[in-house]
Amino acid sequence: MSSQRRKVLIIGGGFGGLFCARRLAKVDVDVTLLDRSAEHLFQPLLYQCATGKLSIGHISRPLREEFARHSNIRTLLGEANELDPDARTVTVLRPDETTFVVDYDVLVLAAGMRQSYLGHEEFAHWAPGMKTLDDALEIRQRIFTAFEIAETLPPGPERTSWLTFAVAGGGPTGVELAGQIREVATLTLNNEFHSIQPEEARVLLFDGGDRVLKSFAPDLSAKAGEKLTELGVEMHFGVHVTDVRRDGVTVTAKQGGAQQQFETRTVLWTAGVEAVPFARHVAEVLGASTDRGGRIQVEPDLTVPGHPEIFVIGDLVGRDRLPGVAENAMQGGLHAAACIRRDLAGQPRRPYRYRDLGSAAYISHGNALLQVGPIRLSGYLGWAAWGLIHIAFLTGVSNRISTVVTWLASIARAGRYHRAFMLGAADRPEQRYTYSTWDLPEPAPPEYR
Ligand SMILES: Cc1cc2nc3c(=O)[nH]c(=O)nc-3n(C[C@H](O)[C@H](O)[C@H](O)COP(=O)(O)OP(=O)(O)OC[C@H]3O[C@@H](n4cnc5c(N)ncnc54)[C@H](O)[C@@H]3O)c2cc1C
DSSP: OOTTTTEEEEOOOOOHHHHHHHTTTTSEEEEEESSSSEEEEEEEGGGHTTSSSSSTTTEEEEEHHHHTTTEEEEEEEOEEEEETTTTTTTEETTSSOOOEEESSSEEEEEEEEEOOOOOEEEEEEEOSSSSHHHHHHHHHHHHHHHHHHHHTEEEEEEEEHHHHEEEEOOHHHHHHHHHHHHIIIIIISTTOOOOGGGGGOOOOOEEESSSSSSSSOOHHHHHHHHHHHTTTTTEEESSEEEEEEEEEEEEEEEOOOOOEEEESEEEOOOOOEEEEEEHHHHHHHHHHOOOOOOOBBOOOEEEEEEEEEEEEEEGBBBBOOOOOSHHHHHHHHHHHHHHHHHHHTTOOOOOOOOOOOOOEEEEEEEEEEEEEEEEEEOOHHHHHHHHHHHHHHSSHHHHHHHHHHHOOOOHHHHOSSOOOOOOOOOTTTTTTTTEEEEEETTOOOOOOO
């Protein structure tokens, strides 16, 4: 590779970064794709991993494998930590906490969002969010361990609290998790215990609005609500979760009124998102404006004002109320790559135009919603369309094949074949036999300069 070629640094190998890098393969530039994880994660199926339907291997693909055949693309593992826009360098933290520096001519920021606790970071201690593979594995551990602990307790309030699951947020992720936990209880575990009746597990879903899946048309979200009720999910609307404790949650009506307490040992948080810390650092260093969630305001071509060499794509874009969906990230990645190619050809850049290709949400086995323009599907038809779309976008042929095979097997036997979870190694005293790190001191957050 010639050192004269332009160096493109893409931070984040999610949907935006992946599509940008793919489009730059074979282009006359040297691409570095940096991610703090070694793999691309297919977030839309995280909840299936969290509830034992799919393994982490089904929904992720090593970035190194993805780009192994492209000599102009190198992938690096590390967390971007500091941007120097004058020197055009990014300092990166290795997993052993040492650092190295990567320089660039063009920077594409595709680092995505993380879970937000809306000003109550302390809730994270008790209520995991769902954005990463670690989150999915932690949620899996908590759900299945809760049933195990309940089995060892006599009937009474403590046992009931282990069999009560609370989900904050009635968007697609909250709906998917709530429905799946009821299916775990009624279809997967129903014949496996002697003392408890797993199907008696309560699943509570809390949302500040007046319906689930607000981004869908009212008739579709009403259908989703009916199906969730049929599954046994208890929905509470017009409320905010205002406290999360080791043994329960408090919810408060948005319009004022009495608080309600619910005793539960498992709380899952899907109620908000915010920019990852490095994106906030970038905005600060560049003096760029952001919205409340930390999305960065950009020019029509998705570059930061005053920095035509820095693109922001995907969930981090704060412009035109673009949705935080995979399609916007993929199109943003393709757009940034197209601009880089036009620069090389001496042609003017074009503004970014997002084409809404619709949305889909899984409700339960045999039931999903699909909304594409005037087309609205639900029930089995929606489910079939949902399945086809997800398989089409899953990264890697082997992941697609193995996911279809696993789905077919679980449809045939109502089974979940990826329920394994870890509880600490017996021969390591520093690893206590616990299913959570709840009582351990919270680690210090990394420093962003
Ligand atoms: C549970 C869940 C379900 C979803 N379901 C759907 C769905 O059904 N349909 C849909 O369209 N959308 C869905 N989404 C939204 C969709 O996944 C996102 O819109 C999309 O992933 C955004 O892509 P992105 O490239 O902006 O960020 P991401 O895909 O989040 O990728 C960001 C990448 O940046 C990396 N990163 C972060 N910080 C750093 C750093 N400092 N240094 C290096 N790397 C870093 C991360 O490791 C990650 O790989 C879902 C999201 C979640 C969480």
